[in-house]
Amino acid sequence: MRTSNFNDGYIRVYKEKNKESDFGARKNIKSIDDLEFIVKLAYKECNKRQQDLDFAEARNRSLSLKIKTRFYRDISNYDKVIIKNVLYDIVYFDIDREKQEIYFYLEEVRKIA
Numbered sequence: 001m002r003t004s005n006f007n008d009g010y011i012r013v014y015k016e017k018n019k020e021s022d023f024g025a026r027k028n029i030k031s032i033d034d035l036e037f038i039v040k041l042a043y044k045e046c047n048k049r050q051q052d053l054d055f056a057e058a059r060n061r062s063l064s065l066k067i068k069t070r071f072y073r074d075i076s077n078y079d080k081v082i083i084k085n086v087l088y089d090i091v092y093f094d095i096d097r098e099k100q101e102i103y104f105y106l107e108e109v110r111k112i113a
Contacts, residue, residue, distance in 0.1 A: 004101060006042035006069060011104075013038045013072075014080045029087060031113045035080060041069040043083075046103065056105060061091045064108035071100040080109075087112045 014035035029035060046066045056063035065088065081088040081104065088106035095102050 004044060004068065004099070006044045008043055008045045008067070009083065010040055011043050011067065011069065012040050012082045013075060014082065016078070016080060029080065029109070029112065032082075035082075038074065038079065039072050041072060043067040043069045043104075052105060056091050056107070059091060061089075061107050063091060063105055064088065065106040066103065067106065068101050068103045071095065071097075071102055075102065081106055082112060085112055086110075 014037055016029065017034055017036055044067065046068055048063055048066045052066055053063050065083070075090075075093060077090050077092065079090055081090060087109040089109055091105040091107050093102050093104050
């Protein structure tokens with residue numbers, strides 16, 4: 001089995017801290033302090049296929065970036081990804097068990113301090 005090179009940089013995966021406003025609504029993430037670190041993973045950027053774009057659009061989302069990383073077990077669609085101080089939502093992730101890789105479909109949210 002041939003292994004992939006993950007040499008485009010690093011992502012940091014975070015969980016959102018439970019912060020609520022005075023009336024119980026969730027607060028928007030404005031800084032790294034609003035997040036709880038999970039893991040740092042090397043990644044490789046992948047081409048976005050038309051079916052990937054259609055898939056995101058069907059979920060009323062946009063696909064900003066598609067990447068792959070080595071497999072890591074404790075990740076969910078509710079987690080957040082930061083690449084070069086840009087916050088992304090995970091639209092979807094797909095696990096390739098044979099290659100031990102995860103494909104992330106990411107939607108850009110905002111620059112983060």
